[in-house]
Structure formats: C-alpha cells, structure tokens
Amino acid sequence: MTGIKYEDFLDLGYEPADSELVCDFYIEPAHDMNMEEAASRVASESSNGTWAELQVDGSITDLSATACDIDGNHITVAYPDALFEKGSMPQILSCIAGNIMGMKAVDNIRLLDCEWPEAIATSFMGPQFGSSVRNEIFDAGDRPITATVPKPKVGLSTDQHVQVGYEAWTGGLDLLKDDENLTDQDFNPFEKRLYDSIEARDKAEEETGEKKSYLINITADGDEMLRRAELVADEGCEYVMVDVVTTGWAAVQQVRELCEDLGLAIHAHRAMHAAFDRVEEHGVSMRVIAQICRLCGVDQLHTGTADLGKLANEDTVGINEWMYSDLYGMNDVLPMASGGLHPGLVPELVDRVGTNIGVQAGGGVHGHPDGTYAGAKAFRQAVDATAEGIDIHEYAADHPELQTALDKWGTETPR
Structure with a gap:
C-alpha cells in the first residue's frame, strides 16, 4: 500500500x-x-x-x-x-x-x-476574428472603433431604442450595443429589436458611407442563444453579444462553435465579473477571466478604462497586453474600454492603452446637451482628433459638438 x-x-x-x-x-x-x-x-x-x-x-x-x-x-x-x-x-x-x-x-x-x-x-477554438474586426468589418485604420449603449439601458421601447441607434450611427459611431440586462423583455422584444435595428443600420450606412453594426444581446439558455444567433446571421448582422460570466463558459463555447459556421464575431460583456475579482484577496482575477474569454473564443471583451471612467481600478494595461500576446498562434482579443467615458477622456485613455481598442460611451454620448446625434459626433470627433495626434481642445474650435461636450464634462473622471 x-x-x-x-x-x-x-x-x-x-x-x-x-x-x-x-x-x-x-x-x-x-x-x-x-x-x-x-x-x-x-x-x-x-x-x-x-x-x-x-x-x-x-x-x-x-x-x-x-x-x-x-x-x-x-x-x-x-x-x-x-x-x-x-x-x-x-x-x-x-x-x-x-x-x-x-x-x-x-x-x-x-x-x-x-x-x-x-x-x-490549442484544445479551444479561440477567437475567430479578434482585433482584426477593426479593419475587416469597419476599415477603421489607425483609430479605435466606437460604440454606444442607449440610455436608459432598459425601459426604452423598440422604436425609441432604434431611433437612438440611428442617431448614434449617423453621428459617426460604429456600433450600437445592447446592455447586459436587455434581452427579450415585453417592452423591447428581441426579434423586433433585431429586425428594426438592422433596417435602421442599413439606412445609416447608405447615408454615411460607413460600415455600421449592432452588438445585440443573445444571452439566454443554450438552445435559445443558438437560435438567436442564427436569426442575427440571417439579418446580415456581423456580431452577437453574450453575457459570458452569467451565461456560463460551456454556453459560450457552444455559441463560439456555431459562430464559426455563421461568420459572426462575439462581443463579450463581463457582467458579474466583480463578484469574482473585486475583492483583491479572494476569488478570480480579471486577468484570468480575460484568459478564459480568449480561449473560449470571444472577439471583443470589456477590460476597463485604465483607472479612467466610473468603475473600480484594475490592471487594464496588463490584461490588454496579455490579450494581444502570442498564444500558440491563437487570434487576439480586441479590448473594449467602457464605463463612464466621455469625449474629454479619450486622449488620456488612448495614451494609456493605445488605439487597438474599442471605446464605448453611454451617458457620455446621450447626455450631450444637444442630444444623441450631437453626442455621437462629439465622441467620434474626440477619437478622430486623438488618432490624428491633434489636441482635442484645438480640434473643438472647428467642431462645435466636441466643444459643447468639453464645456459640459471637461476632462474630469465621473464616479
């Protein structure tokens, strides 16, 4: 023995x-x-x-x-x-x-x-697209891609939601995004939201000459998520969004496998991550959660704002570097910066994490004094100016939407 x-x-x-x-x-x-x-x-x-x-x-x-x-x-x-x-x-x-x-x-x-x-x-599929979405889908060049979530994040009717999306797209943003708790509620049903949003997306593309897309939240039980993903592909949308922590990693892997056949990119919302990573002495770090996301095959993941914005501090820079790193030839993941961003914070954000990212603003777009369309223009102007190496205050002199945003929020970090 x-x-x-x-x-x-x-x-x-x-x-x-x-x-x-x-x-x-x-x-x-x-x-x-x-x-x-x-x-x-x-x-x-x-x-x-x-x-x-x-x-x-x-x-x-x-x-x-x-x-x-x-x-x-x-x-x-x-x-x-x-x-x-x-x-x-x-x-x-x-x-x-x-x-x-x-x-x-x-x-x-x-x-x-x-x-x-x-x-x-290498036993996992990994991302299908990763950060290449910036140019394979949007032809974004050297700038970050941009996104917004309609606010309030729940409560808008489908018609209201679609109108916000249309104004954001025509104002210059690349992506409309559902928030984590909007799926298929009576006030804004999934299928109607999908069909009407894609119709508005197509109209915005015709008017702007730019590619636009929609991060629609398919989160549900496993079978229903797969059904919704197929509907999204049928409508000609390029993305699905999944609440990866709450839905579970096995379900994420199922979605990834189907998205390989459908040609869809996966946007990962990390809702509930702080239940595991916020207490510094216990749980699972966001760095490990990000590693799991990459292995399971998401293409975009929220990783924080490098201590800008409204969310608790975390190692955004280190996490992003790992997601870009070589991993036996596996595709990388595009980090998404979100949570309390507005135009005045864009230069410092890019200085800290670079341009190979997505940047998302909710209140920093829709809270613009002149509404969503002007807010989208201001946010895109801040991104364009920063990518071109132009001081945003100088750029604002010829861009009134950006000037209004700077007058309202300055460069202060919200709480």
Whole structure:
C-alpha cells in the first residue's frame, strides 16, 4: 500500500514541465496553518488529494498537483495536463478555481494568473476574428472603433431604442450595443429589436458611407442563444453579444462553435465579473477571466478604462497586453474600454492603452446637451482628433459638438 499525505503535494524544488498548467495564487492561511501547510492543501484539493491520508493498493495515474513555489503570500501550483479534459473550460475551472475557494485551510485565496500549456490552449477554438474586426468589418485604420449603449439601458421601447441607434450611427459611431440586462423583455422584444435595428443600420450606412453594426444581446439558455444567433446571421448582422460570466463558459463555447459556421464575431460583456475579482484577496482575477474569454473564443471583451471612467481600478494595461500576446498562434482579443467615458477622456485613455481598442460611451454620448446625434459626433470627433495626434481642445474650435461636450464634462473622471 502507498500512503498519500498533504506534504506529498509540496515540493519547493520542483520545476514545472512545459506541458503543465501553472497557476499563481494569493493565499492567506487560516490562523492555525503556515504557508507550506496551506499551499499543500491548495494543490491537494485542486487535484487528487483529500483530507484523510489514503492507502492505495496498486499504482494509480499520477495526477497530483505540486505546490512548487512560495513567495510571501503568493504560491505557484503546477498541474499535470492529464488532469484536465481538453476543450472543457467548466472542468478546468472546477479544478483550479473550485472547492479551494471555500477551504477552511485558507482565510482567503485568489487565482491571479495562469500559464497555459500548448496542449490545453490549442484544445479551444479561440477567437475567430479578434482585433482584426477593426479593419475587416469597419476599415477603421489607425483609430479605435466606437460604440454606444442607449440610455436608459432598459425601459426604452423598440422604436425609441432604434431611433437612438440611428442617431448614434449617423453621428459617426460604429456600433450600437445592447446592455447586459436587455434581452427579450415585453417592452423591447428581441426579434423586433433585431429586425428594426438592422433596417435602421442599413439606412445609416447608405447615408454615411460607413460600415455600421449592432452588438445585440443573445444571452439566454443554450438552445435559445443558438437560435438567436442564427436569426442575427440571417439579418446580415456581423456580431452577437453574450453575457459570458452569467451565461456560463460551456454556453459560450457552444455559441463560439456555431459562430464559426455563421461568420459572426462575439462581443463579450463581463457582467458579474466583480463578484469574482473585486475583492483583491479572494476569488478570480480579471486577468484570468480575460484568459478564459480568449480561449473560449470571444472577439471583443470589456477590460476597463485604465483607472479612467466610473468603475473600480484594475490592471487594464496588463490584461490588454496579455490579450494581444502570442498564444500558440491563437487570434487576439480586441479590448473594449467602457464605463463612464466621455469625449474629454479619450486622449488620456488612448495614451494609456493605445488605439487597438474599442471605446464605448453611454451617458457620455446621450447626455450631450444637444442630444444623441450631437453626442455621437462629439465622441467620434474626440477619437478622430486623438488618432490624428491633434489636441482635442484645438480640434473643438472647428467642431462645435466636441466643444459643447468639453464645456459640459471637461476632462474630469465621473464616479
């Protein structure tokens, strides 16, 4: 018989193999645990250990994770790739972010980062388009693409919603976007909103000579999402939007597979992410959530505003860099900056994160004193000026919509 004990999961001299999934955690051990004891329990519980010392007859497949580094409150755990079902994000997360989040051995635990081995990463489809949407769909050149959400985000009738979209498109914005909680309610049914919005989109394209599109929220149960995606493709729209956290990763993978056949890009809204990543000592970091999104195959993802806007601070720059990085030839993801943006913040945003992004404003468009059309013009003017290296205050001298926006909001960050 072979005994399996907690200490068997700790080896601070171990060098992870290239084939292993390597995860970095922040942990705060329980009051009666030291770091070594807590680290070994994290590796044990997230692989093939248990609380009791086991006596095993014969040989078993070695699927033990190894806690291989401790640096202050940071630990590194290496997982053999045979532990995982390839191409199944739910199964992988059930290991590396499952029971360990509730263990008594740690007061807090946070999954900070992952190094994905090739065999696991390439078992996922990844993005179909990624940041190439900027030019494959919109011919945006060196500028960010632009988007807006009608405000209020729920409560507008379909006719009101479509009118807002039409004014935003003709004002110069590229994308109309549903917000996370607008799907198929009686006041604005999904199918009517789709049909009427695409009709208005086509009219806006004819009038402006620019490509326009619509990020329509198909979030629902799995079968219904697939049905809605097919309707979207039938109408000649280029995108679907999915609330990726609330709908679940298996459903995202299903949508991605169908979108390969339909030629649709996937815009990922991250609603509920802060339930996992806002408390800095516990949960799952937005960096890891972004990694999961890329593997599962979204093309655009909200990643924050680099401490501008109204949302809590997060590592937008670092997350964006990872999403652009080489990952065994997998397509990248276009970061979307949103949450409290307005024209006066565009230059600083681009200075911090570059132009290979999408920028989205809701209140910063529709709250313009002269309405949505003027607000869209002002936002596009700010983007164009910044992409061309022109000071927006100088640009505003010949662009009254931008000047009005600057007079109203200046360059202040909202709360």
